[in-house]
Amino acid sequence: MSLVFAGICxxxxxxxxxxxxxxxxxxxxxxxxxxxxxxxxxxxxPDALIVIAAEHFANFFMDNMPxxxxxxxxxxNGPIEDPQWLGIERTRIPGVPELSRRIITSIMQDxxxxxxxxxxxxxxxMVPLHHLTPRYDLPIIPANINCQGPPLTPLHRAYAFGxxxxxxxxxxxxxxxxxxxxxxxxxxxxxxxxxxxxxWDRDFLERWCDNDRDALLDYSDEQVYLDAxxxxxxxxxxxxxxxxxxxSKGTVHYYRPIPIFAVGCTAATMxxx
Amino acid sequence: xxxxxxxxxxxxxNRDQSLQEKFFADKESVLTDYELNEEEHAAIVTPDIGLxxxxxxxxxxxxxxxxxxxxxxxxxxxxxxxALDEHGxxxxxxxxxxxxxxxx
Ligand SMILES: [Fe+2]
Numbered sequence: 001m002s003l004v005f006a007g008i009c010x011x012x013x014x015x016x017x018x019x020x021x022x023x024x025x026x027x028x029x030x031x032x033x034x035x036x037x038x039x040x041x042x043x044x045x046p047d048a049l050i051v052i053a054a055e056h057f058a059n060f061f062m063d064n065m066p067x068x069x070x071x072x073x074x075x076x077n078g079p080i081e082d083p084q085w086l087g088i089e090r091t092r093i094p095g096v097p098e099l100s101r102r103i104i105t106s107i108m109q110d111x112x113x114x115x116x117x118x119x120x121x122x123x124x125x126m127v128p129l130h131h132l133t134p135r136y137d138l139p140i141i142p143a144n145i146n147c148q149g150p151p152l153t154p155l156h157r158a159y160a161f162g163x164x165x166x167x168x169x170x171x172x173x174x175x176x177x178x179x180x181x182x183x184x185x186x187x188x189x190x191x192x193x194x195x196x197x198x199x200w201d202r203d204f205l206e207r208w209c210d211n212d213r214d215a216l217l218d219y220s221d222e223q224v225y226l227d228a229x230x231x232x233x234x235x236x237x238x239x240x241x242x243x244x245x246x247x248s249k250g251t252v253h254y255y256r257p258i259p260i261f262a263v264g265c266t267a268a269t270m271x272x273x
Numbered sequence: 274x275x276x277x278x279x280x281x282x283x284x285x286x287n288r289d290q291s292l293q294e295k296f297f298a299d300k301e302s303v304l305t306d307y308e309l310n311e312e313e314h315a316a317i318v319t320p321d322i323g324l325x326x327x328x329x330x331x332x333x334x335x336x337x338x339x340x341x342x343x344x345x346x347x348x349x350x351x352x353x354x355x356a357l358d359e360h361g362x363x364x365x366x367x368x369x370x371x372x373x374x375x376x377x
Contacts, residue, residue, distance in 0.1 A: 018346060056333035056334075057284050057331065057334050061280075061284050062280070062281075063281070080287070080288065081337060081340075082337075082340055082341070085337075085340045148331065148367075149367075188333070189331075189332025189333055189335065189336040190332050190353065191354045193350055230332075230367050230368060
């Protein structure tokens with residue numbers, strides 16, 4: 001048993017890039033929720049952090065799009081975006097190649113996973129790290145689920161990917177933390193940016209906290225697109241975390257729709273069973 | 274379908290600083306490597322961010338090209354709203370809007 005932390009949080013670039021345009025109370029409460037999540041993460045004393053983030057055409061494109069990919073590089077660089085636009089300085093993030101390779105090899109027993117020895121982090125990973133490991137001193141293992149370029153992997157495979165990840169963590173002595181990032185409902189980078197379906201988000205978070213597999217998988221992409229926008233496809237990352245912590249229940253520490261950040265900002269964790 | 278190549282060019286510009294420099298110094302020399310139709314070609318050279326949105330460029334690719342071309346966030350959002358008024362709905366891809374009004 002070496003999964004020591006499992007959580008989810010938002011990764012919208014506006015959270016750091018447009019913070020100067022946000023209501024002060026929104027910015028302050030989100031910051032303190034993320035601080036609390038960082039403290040919980042630190043208390044778990046992880047040896048490495050796996051970030052499951054749907055990236056946004058930073059490394060993967062429609063010429064050769066993996067449904068699932070994990071990194072096993074010695075280090076990573078980010079953000080790929082203009083640092084001023086994102087509000088995060090360019091930096092080098094430590095990797096952990098040998099451990100990454102062991103986890104990837106183990107997951108391959110169940111999932112046909114792609115791997116990468118080079119990876120430029122975009123906001124999907126950098127915004128969470130900016131809050132959770134602000135000194136960039138914890139080794140990171142990036143994981144990507146394609147949520148951007150259809151055809152997209154079915155939700156039940158995202159859950160199975162999480163289960164394989166959880167099993168892989170259980171087989172190794174290292175203490176592993178997992179954070180899934182993205183979502184929930186949003187219409188990013190469209191004229192509808194700022195629209196948020198709060199009721200839909202809260203219902204999803206309830207299913208996530210119950211870790212009710214059937215309920216979590218009971219969405220069609222067509223309906224998600226209508227109710228939760230293109231950004232809603234990123235529930236795959238949250239579902240994978242639920243799969244990794246499949247016998248655990250979750251708690252939402254923070255949820256607040258913040259239109260200038262373009263999402264209902266979220267911080268939630270599983271109590272690892 | 275040359276939307277693929279339009280997006281590929283913008284994807285590569287977002288990733289590659291030296292390609293960006295080459296592009297802004299001499300756009301035509303970079304564009305010869307991509308199979309674009311006339312409308313796409315013109316929209317990239319102008320640049321017409323709103324039209325690129327209407328043609329179906331994924332927003333996660335387009336928002337960085339917009340920033341690269343000097344658009345502030347509100348201008349970028351406005352250019353898409355203006356393009357919806359001018360051209361009607363997005364023609365392809367995942368970023369077909371619902372009502373174009375956002376949170377406001
Ligand atoms: Fe995202």
